[in-house]
Amino acid sequence: MRVISGRVFFRGQLEPLSIGIDEKGQIAAIKKVLRGDEQIDHGDALILPGCVDLHVHMRDPGLRRKEDFPSGTRSAAIGGVTTVADMPNTVPAVTTTAALDAKAAELQGRAAVDYALYAAPRSPEAVLRLNDAVAFKVYMAESTGNLEVTVPRLEEILRAAEAQSKLVVVHAEDPGKFSRQKAKNLRDYDAARPKVAEETAIATLARIRGGARVHVAHVSCLEALNSVPAGATCEVTPHHLFLDASKALGARGKVNPPLRSPADRDALWDAFRQGRIDAVASDHAPHTMDEKSALFEEAPAGLPGVATAFPLLMRRIRAGDLDLPRLVSAMAVRPAEILGIAKGTIDVGRDGDLLVVDPRNIEAVTAKRVRYKCGWTPFEGMEGCFPRAVYLRGEPIVEDGEAISEGQGRMIRASA
Ligand code: DOR
Ligand code: ZN
Numbered sequence: 001m002r003v004i005s006g007r008v009f010f011r012g013q014l015e016p017l018s019i020g021i022d023e024k025g026q027i028a029a030i031k032k033v034l035r036g037d038e039q040i041d042h043g044d045a046l047i048l049p050g051c052v053d054l055h056v057h058m059r060d061p062g063l064r065r066k067e068d069f070p071s072g073t074r075s076a077a078i079g080g081v082t083t084v085a086d087m088p089n090t091v092p093a094v095t096t097t098a099a100l101d102a103k104a105a106e107l108q109g110r111a112a113v114d115y116a117l118y119a120a121p122r123s124p125e126a127v128l129r130l131n132d133a134v135a136f137k138v139y140m141a142e143s144t145g146n147l148e149v150t151v152p153r154l155e156e157i158l159r160a161a162e163a164q165s166k167l168v169v170v171h172a173e174d175p176g177k178f179s180r181q182k183a184k185n186l187r188d189y190d191a192a193r194p195k196v197a198e199e200t201a202i203a204t205l206a207r208i209r210g211g212a213r214v215h216v217a218h219v220s221c222l223e224a225l226n227s228v229p230a231g232a233t234c235e236v237t238p239h240h241l242f243l244d245a246s247k248a249l250g251a252r253g254k255v256n257p258p259l260r261s262p263a264d265r266d267a268l269w270d271a272f273r274q275g276r277i278d279a280v281a282s283d284h285a286p287h288t289m290d291e292k293s294a295l296f297e298e299a300p301a302g303l304p305g306v307a308t309a310f311p312l313l314m315r316r317i318r319a320g321d322l323d324l325p326r327l328v329s330a331m332a333v334r335p336a337e338i339l340g341i342a343k344g345t346i347d348v349g350r351d352g353d354l355l356v357v358d359p360r361n362i363e364a365v366t367a368k369r370v371r372y373k374c375g376w377t378p379f380e381g382m383e384g385c386f387p388r389a390v391y392l393r394g395e396p397i398v399e400d401g402e403a404i405s406e407g408q409g410r411m412i413r414a415s416a
Contacts, residue, residue, distance in 0.1 A: 088137055
């Protein structure tokens with residue numbers, strides 16, 4: 001048995017404990033003192049559950065010039081993420097079982113962390129066929145991949161998903177509220193795909209939701225959050241918490257839904273701190289520097305973030321603006337619960353997916369540190385608290401802050 005010790009986040013609080021992990025990679029015991037054939041002592045560093053990022057775009061297959069599964073999952077590991085759920089707007093898009101099976105086959109043996117796959121059903125019949133997907137993604141407006149559906153179609157998909165008890169993650173923007181004006185900068189882009197487009201789409205979703213399990217992706221403002229109906233869940237991205245349209249990012253900050261004003265960002269941060277938002281998800285959506293260097297109106301929307309979500313939030317704990325249980329809930333416990341997968345909690349019988357972090361270890365976020373294939377991060381120069389070590393089912397995948405292995409990640413299928 002491998003024994004990993006430190007100040008463990010267990011049952012809602014930190015305690016000096018030892019975690020014993022068996023040969024299957026599962027937690028066999030958690031005790032004050034444990035003896036094993038291998039002892040790893042992390043002293044007073046914190047041991048937290050590995051993060052679960054329920055919204056990433058690893059661009060594999062089909063768009064590997066932007067990112068690929070080995071590079072994207074290594075970056076995930078560097079940022080303390082041990083499970084990712086990958087969106088279906090890869091090429092070909094995951095709208096059929098053939099595409100889902102081909103994607104699963106292609107990714108096998110190439111991931112540094114565990115992963116689950118979304119599908120994008122375009123009809124109620126497709127919902128039935130795509131049952132192997134961990135959950136469904138539906139776009140109410142155009143974004144990278146052109147997978148949007150009409151409201152009547154969405155309603156049919158929701159009814160079919162409800163019958164299968166499947167989670168539906170919704171990109172909620174109402175294209176009827178977009179302006180036709182070409183945006184030349186981030187403030188224009190905020191005005192072109194305004195807050196009310198998000199608010200209206202979420203209100204429509206609330207009206208047609210019925211008994212379906214619905215999760216609203218990337219709420220960008222308080223108005224959107226306030227429209228999320230009771231019983232539905234939602235996520236916020238680190239870019240909507242840490243960046244806004246006043247930053248000099250140009251097209252690198254172009255994303256759907258757009259970055260909002262500094263005041264919107266403050267209000268969103270307060271709501272997050274108060275526990276009104278279930279999960280933080282990166283919406284890691286890399287595009288190359290070349291693509292992002294085009295004219296603002298032509299540049300693709302989306303920005304990378306899988307490696308920086310946890311470090312940026314962990315830094316806020318050290319600064320005293322966030323508490324640890326809130327962070328662990330939003331980055332590990334709730335995303336796993338929302339996806340319905342047995343991850344995100346340190347307990348006996350769970351996978352030994354752990355991150356080890358010293359809150360005093362503050363580093364600058366740089367493109368080099370996060371190692372994305374796309375070669376840039378919108379959080380360049382900000383402070384982050386990166387994990388020192390990360391374990392996937394008890395095996396080290398990060399040591400001294402660097403990813404040391406790949407290929408151990410397994411696909412997590414939908415639990416029946
Ligand atoms: O800005 C975005 N980019 N929003 C999305 O919903 C998709 C994403 C992408 O895949 O590039
Ligand atoms: Zn996305």
